[in-house]
Amino acid sequence: MKQLFNFIKKEFHHIFRDYRSMLVLLGLPIVQLLIFGFAITNETKNTNIAILDNAKDETTQQIISKFENSDYFDIEITLKSNDEIEKEFKSGKIKLAVVFQEDFQNELFHSNKAQIQLIADATDPNQATTLVNYASAIIQDYQTDLNSENKLPYQIKTELRMLYNPELKGAYTSVPGVMGMILLLISTMMTSISIVREKELGTMEILLVSPMKPYLVILSKVIPYFVISLINVTTILLLSVHILGMPIQGSTILLIAITIIYIFCALSLGILISTITDSQLAAMLISLLGLMLPVVMLSGYVFPVANMPIILQVISNIVPAKWYIIMVKSVMIKGLGISGIWKEAIILLGMTIFFIIISIKRFKIRLA
Amino acid sequence: MRILLFLLRKEFLQIFRDKLIIRMIFIMPVMQLLILPNAANFEMKNILLSIVDHDHSEYSKKLIDKITASGYFKLVNSSQSYDEALKQIEQDKADLIIEIPANFEVDIIKENQSNLMISANAINGQTAGLAISYSNSIIREFNSLIRTDWIVQPRLNPLPTIEITSSNWFNPKMNYKFFIVPGVLGLLVTLVGFILTALNIVKEKESGTIEQLNVTPIKKYQFILGKLIPFWVIGMFVMTIGFVVSFIFYGIFPEGSFIVGYLFAGVYLIAILGFGLLTSTFAETQQQAMFIAYFFMMIFVLLGGLFSPIENMPDWAKVLTYINPVSYLIEVMRMLVLKGSSFWDLRFHFLIVLGFAIFFNSLAIFKYKKTV
Numbered sequence: 001m002k003q004l005f006n007f008i009k010k011e012f013h014h015i016f017r018d019y020r021s022m023l024v025l026l027g028l029p030i031v032q033l034l035i036f037g038f039a040i041t042n043e044t045k046n047t048n049i050a051i052l053d054n055a056k057d058e059t060t061q062q063i064i065s066k067f068e069n070s071d072y073f074d075i076e077i078t079l080k081s082n083d084e085i086e087k088e089f090k091s092g093k094i095k096l097a098v099v100f101q102e103d104f105q106n107e108l109f110h111s112n113k114a115q116i117q118l119i120a121d122a123t124d125p126n127q128a129t130t131l132v133n134y135a136s137a138i139i140q141d142y143q144t145d146l147n148s149e150n151k152l153p154y155q156i157k158t159e160l161r162m163l164y165n166p167e168l169k170g171a172y173t174s175v176p177g178v179m180g181m182i183l184l185l186i187s188t189m190m191t192s193i194s195i196v197r198e199k200e201l202g203t204m205e206i207l208l209v210s211p212m213k214p215y216l217v218i219l220s221k222v223i224p225y226f227v228i229s230l231i232n233v234t235t236i237l238l239l240s241v242h243i244l245g246m247p248i249q250g251s252t253i254l255l256i257a258i259t260i261i262y263i264f265c266a267l268s269l270g271i272l273i274s275t276i277t278d279s280q281l282a283a284m285l286i287s288l289l290g291l292m293l294p295v296v297m298l299s300g301y302v303f304p305v306a307n308m309p310i311i312l313q314v315i316s317n318i319v320p321a322k323w324y325i326i327m328v329k330s331v332m333i334k335g336l337g338i339s340g341i342w343k344e345a346i347i348l349l350g351m352t353i354f355f356i357i358i359s360i361k362r363f364k365i366r367l368a
Numbered sequence: 369m370r371i372l373l374f375l376l377r378k379e380f381l382q383i384f385r386d387k388l389i390i391r392m393i394f395i396m397p398v399m400q401l402l403i404l405p406n407a408a409n410f411e412m413k414n415i416l417l418s419i420v421d422h423d424h425s426e427y428s429k430k431l432i433d434k435i436t437a438s439g440y441f442k443l444v445n446s447s448q449s450y451d452e453a454l455k456q457i458e459q460d461k462a463d464l465i466i467e468i469p470a471n472f473e474v475d476i477i478k479e480n481q482s483n484l485m486i487s488a489n490a491i492n493g494q495t496a497g498l499a500i501s502y503s504n505s506i507i508r509e510f511n512s513l514i515r516t517d518w519i520v521q522p523r524l525n526p527l528p529t530i531e532i533t534s535s536n537w538f539n540p541k542m543n544y545k546f547f548i549v550p551g552v553l554g555l556l557v558t559l560v561g562f563i564l565t566a567l568n569i570v571k572e573k574e575s576g577t578i579e580q581l582n583v584t585p586i587k588k589y590q591f592i593l594g595k596l597i598p599f600w601v602i603g604m605f606v607m608t609i610g611f612v613v614s615f616i617f618y619g620i621f622p623e624g625s626f627i628v629g630y631l632f633a634g635v636y637l638i639a640i641l642g643f644g645l646l647t648s649t650f651a652e653t654q655q656q657a658m659f660i661a662y663f664f665m666m667i668f669v670l671l672g673g674l675f676s677p678i679e680n681m682p683d684w685a686k687v688l689t690y691i692n693p694v695s696y697l698i699e700v701m702r703m704l705v706l707k708g709s710s711f712w713d714l715r716f717h718f719l720i721v722l723g724f725a726i727f728f729n730s731l732a733i734f735k736y737k738k739t740v
Contacts, residue, residue: 024659039685040676047679090709112528122536123706124547126410127677132534143530154476154518156511161487168493193655282388284658297407304495307409333491334458
C-alpha cells in the first residue's frame, strides 16, 4: 500500500512538473465554457444590411427607419442600383438586401399592393432563414400599424413555451458537452500518453520488473488523472452554476456518481489505447481523431443526432460520451432521478467492463 | 541553396517514412469531409413531434395533416394530456409538443381567435428556435387558408398590403452542406499544417537531434525554410484532395478562380505554419506541443465562424475573431466557393493574412535559438 502511494506521488510529480500542460488542462474547460456561454449566441444582433430604395417616398422612409431602429439590423450601405447588390454581397459586407419597388407609396395606396424584395446571402442557410423572418416581421409590423383600425379576423395565435431553457442560453448545450469532452481528454488521452511514454522511453520494463504488481503500476498511473478529472468537474460545475447561471436541477450526488462512472469508462479506454499503441504520437492521434472528433460530432453535443444519416446514428451509439451527455442533461437540466437514466448508466458500465477485459487480455499477451 | 535542398530531402524522407503521418495526410481529410458535413447538419428534417389534440375537430385534423405533410416533422405520438407529452420530451422521444385546445375550431369561427400552445425542448437553443419557426410558418399558412375560406370575396375595400418576396442568393436550394464543406476544408488545411509543424520540431527536440542540427553550419533561415516548405507542400496537397472530394461527393465546384484560392491558401499556410513553429518553440515534449496546439485549435475553431455566425457575437468576441487567422480562411473559402468573389473583393483578407504570415514567422525566427 505504501509502495502504491509512493508511485502515485511519483506520477503527480511528473504531471505537475509540466506546468504548460497543466495550464492547458485546467484552463481549457474554463476558456471553452466562457466562449460558449458568452461569445456564441443564437441571437441575431446588428447584422449588416443594405437598402435599395427605388421609390424614396414617405412610406419607404418610414419602413427604413423601422429597420434602423431594430436591434437586429444595422444599415451598412444605401445602394443606388440593382447592379450594386451583387458586388456588396461578394465583398462580404452585407448579409441581406432590402429592395423597395419604384413608386412604392403610390402603388401601395392606389393599387393596394406594393412589393418589397428581400435578398439574403444564403451561404449560411439558417442565418438567411432567420434574417428573412426578422425582416418580414418588421415589415408586417408596419403593415399592421397601417391597418390598425381593421383587426384581422379568424386569427390563430400561438403561445410559445421554451422548456428547460427559456432564455435559450448556450450554456445548456455546452456545459454537458464540455464535461464529456474534457474528461475524455484528461482521462483517456493523458492516461494513454503517459503509459505509452514509459514504453517509448523503456522505463515501463523497469516498472514491471519491480516488486510492484503490474495492475498496481497501472493503477498508480490512473489515480492522478482521476483526481485531476474530479478537480475539473468541480470547476466546470461551479462555473456553470455561478457564472453561466445554469443551476443543477436534479441531485448533485447523482450527477457526481454518473460522472465517476464516465471517468472510469474513459480511464479504461485510455488503458486500452495504451496497450495497443507503442508511440506517443500514435496514442495522441488515436485519442484525438478517434475520440475527440466523434465526441464533438456524434455525441449530440453540438449537432442533433436525429438529423444525421442512419449510419452515423448507429455509429453514435458506441461513443461513450453520447450516453454520458444524455445523462448529464437529464439530471442537470431536466432534473430527472435515477429512474430516468438507469439505461444509459448500465450501457456506460457495460462499456467500461468491456474495455477493462480487453485491456487485461492485451496486457498479459504483451508480458508473455 | 544546396544545404536547403539537403534539408528538404531529409524532411521529406522523414515524413514519408512515418506511416501514421501519411495516413493523416491522405485518409483524415477524406474521412472528415465525408463525416463532418453529414454530422454537422442543422437542416432539420425529423423534428420529433408529439401532438395533444383536445379538440378532435375537422380543423385540428387538418392542421395536424398540414404539419406532418410539411416534411420537417415526424409525428411520434398523439398524447391524451400535456403531462403525457412532457414525459416524451423527458425521455428524448419528442422535441416539440403542439397542444390544440378544446373548442379550437369553434373559437376560431365564433370568437375570431384561438390559441395554440407550442412547447419545445430548448436545451439546444438553436434547434429549438428552428423547430419553432418551422411550425409557426406552417400555422400561419393554415391560418390564411382558413381566412380565405371564410372571408367573403371579393372585398369591396381591400386593405393595402405589402407583398414580401424573398430570394436566397448563392445557395438557392438552402443546402446546409454547401455552407459547411468549404469551412471544413479550411479547417483541415489548418489542422494538418499547424499540428504537423508544431509536432515536428518538438520531436527533434525530444529525441535530441535538434542539437546535432544546431552544431552544423546551417543558418537559422535555412533550418526554418527546411521545416516550412515540406508542410507547405503538404497543406496545398490536402487542399487539393479536399476540392476533389467535395466535388465528387457533394458536387461543389468553386464559383471563383482556383488561382485566387491557391494563392490565398499559399499565403495563409505560411502564416499558420509560422504559428506552428512558434508553438514548437514553447514546448519541450510532443505531449505539450499537442496540448498547446489543441488549445489554440479549439479557440480558433469556436471563434472562426465555422458553425455559428460571427455577426451574432458580442463585440469583445468579434475583436478576437479579427486576430484569428482561421476565421479569414473560412470566410474566404466560402466567398470563393459559393459567391465567386474576385481577388479585388478579397484584397483586405489577403493583406491581413500576409501580415499574420510576416508577424508569426519573424517571431518564430526570433524565438528559435541555436543554443540550448
